[in-house]
Amino acid sequence: MTMLEKTIRNIHRPNTTVYEQAKERLRRQARPAGSLGILEDVGARLAGIFETLDVRLTHKIIVTCAGDHGVCAEGVSLFPSEVTSQMVYNFIHAGASINVLARHANARVEVADLGVAHDFPADLPIFHKKVGRGTKNLSTGPAMTREEAVKSIENGIEIIDELVKNGPVHLLGTGDMGIGNTTPSTAIIACFSHLPVSQLCGRGTGIDDNGLMKKISAIERGLTCNSPDPDDPIDVLAKVGGFEIGGLAGLVIGAAANNIPVICDGLISTAGALIACKLAPAARNYLFAGHKSVEVGHRFMLEELNLEPLLDLQFRLGEGTGAALAMELMDAATRILIEIKTFEEVAIADAQAQP
C-alpha cells in the first residue's frame, strides 16, 4: 500500500453522537431556533471532529503552497513566473497579504515550495517539497507525470505529518502562490463539471479580454490534447494540474487523517480540495470553505463539494487570505455553541439571582 493509500485509510468519520449533542444544545439556546445560520452547523461539525462541545481552536496554521506553471508561456497571466519566488521571499519577510491577515487571525504562516522554478537556499525556513521546477505547458501535453502527481500529494501529506509532530494543530488554512495557477485550477473544475471553459474562466490577477481569450484557448487545448479522466483524480491532476495544487490536495487528506479541520481558500486551494475529496470522499467531513472568490469557477467547485462559503468579500488574491479571515468565524462558531446559554441555564441563573 502506498503512503497516499495508507493516509486515505486513516480518515475516519467525525463523531456523529457529539455532532447531534451539539445540534441539540444549539436548539435549546435562548434565541430563535436556527437564528445563527451557517455558524450553527460549523460549530456542530467542529464538535463532531473534536468530540467535545467545548472546542478551542488555539493553534491555527496557514500553509501556503507555491509552484510554477509551464502554461504561462501561453500568456495566461499578467505577471511573469519570477513573481512566484519573489512572493515566497515576501512571505518569509512577513510583509505580504497573508502575513497580515494571518496575524490578524492569530495564525502562523508556513510556506511550502512544491514546484517553484527557482532554487531556494536550503536554510530558507520553508517546507522544501519541490517536485519539479515548474510544470510543463498543459496546453500542449501533460503538466506532469502520474508519479509526480502522486508525489505532490504525498509531499502535502508529509507537511501535515511534520507539523503535527512539532505541536498541536487545531485548524489548518490552505493557501497558494503560483503565477498562472488559476489556469490549471479552472481546467480541473472544467474536467469535473463538464461545463464549457468559457463559462468557468475568470481573469485571475486581472487579465484583459485578449488575455482571457488566450487563457480559455489554452485550457480548451489542454483538455482536448490530454483527455484527463474525471473518474481518475490523479490523472486530472497530472494532466492539467499543478504541483502546488497536488500539495494542497495532500494537505486536505493529511489533515483529515489527523482529525484536523481545514479551511480552504479560493480557486486554487479549492481545486486541491476537490482532488482530495474525489480521491478520499471522507475528507469532505473535515473541509470548510473560507470564502467565495470572484473567480467564477470557484462557485462551481463549491457546488461540486456542496460547501457553503463563510465569506463573500469579493476577494481574488489567494495566498490563504480568505481562509485566514474565515478563521475568526470558526472561532465564533465554537463560542456560540458552548457559551450562549440555553433556556434552562437562563432559568437557573435567574433562580440563583433571587435573594
Added chain:
Amino acid sequence: MTMLEKTIRNIHRPNTTVYEQAKERLRRQARPAGSLGILEDVGARLAGIFETLDVRLTHKIIVTCAGDHGVCAEGVSLFPSEVTSQMVYNFIHAGASINVLARHANARVEVADLGVAHDFPADLPIFHKKVGRGTKNLSTGPAMTREEAVKSIENGIEIIDELVKNGPVHLLGTGDMGIGNTTPSTAIIACFSHLPVSQLCGRGTGIDDNGLMKKISAIERGLTCNSPDPDDPIDVLAKVGGFEIGGLAGLVIGAAANNIPVICDGLISTAGALIACKLAPAARNYLFAGHKSVEVGHRFMLEELNLEPLLDLQFRLGEGTGAALAMELMDAATRILIEIKTFEEVAIADAQAQP
C-alpha cells in the same frame, strides 16, 4: 434649534484627501489591484473618518436598544412581549448571544431601554431612556406621537454623548431587542420603498404561514390607516416605528456627529439607520452594514442605503450579533491598509536584506 437639529448640523464629511491617500496606498500594495474586494473600501473609508492611514479600533461598543410593541396584539410574533424584558436581564447576566459574540469581537455591550413595557430597577446597569411602556398598536393608529418619535431619537443621541464623555469610542455596533419589532421595521421599509408588504415581509423569530398572513395584514392596515409620509422620516417613525428604532436612529446620528463609524446589524438596526440617513444624509458616510439578514426586507434597506453587507451567514437574530461579528472584518480592513507592503516597500526590504 432642537437638540436633534443641532446634532445633525454637527455631522461633517470624512476627510476625502486621506481617503484618497488610502486608496493610493492600497493600489500600490504587492498584490493584484482590487484583490481584497470590499475590505479595501472599508479601510479607505475608515482612514477618511479617522484622518489617518493607521486606524486602530481598540475601543468597540455594541449598544443594544430595547423596546416593546403594541402591534404584538395582532399575533405577529412567536414570543410574548415579556421576553423583551427577560432578554434585557439576560444581556446584563452576559449569557445571551450578543454577549458571546461581543466578547469574541473584544467589544463591550451596553443595553438601553428605549421603551420596554416593564419597569427596570433604577440601579440596573443599563441606559434608562424609556420613552413609553411599549408603543401603541400601529395597525390601528400611530405607534407613538411625533414628540415621542423625536424624543426616542434624541435619547439615542444622548447615549452616544454619555459614552463619548466616559472614554474613547472607535467603533459602534447597533443592536436591538424587542418582541414584534420586525413588524414596524418592515412597515418602515415598505413606506420608503413603496414595494408591496407581501414582498418585504419575513418570518421574524419563525412564525408560520398563518402568522405571516397576520403580520402582512397588520402592516398593510397600519400603512393605510396612518398614511405615513415617506418624505418626513419622523412621521414614518411615529406612525409605524418603535421606540428602540428611534433610539437606533439616534445612535447613528450621534455617532456620525462624533466621527464614530457605525456598523448596523440586521432588519431593526438598519430600519433605525434608514430613518437616520433620511433625516441626515451625511450620516451615511459613517455607516457600514454588518451583515445581510435572512429577513427579506433587509435587502431592500441595504439597497436604499447603498450599503454592501460584510457578512451573509443567514443570521436572523438581532441583538447586534451581525454587527459584532463584522467588527473583526473592520479590524482586518485597517490592518490590510497599513500593514500590507507596497511594491516599493518590498523592494527596500529586499535591498536591506542584501549582504
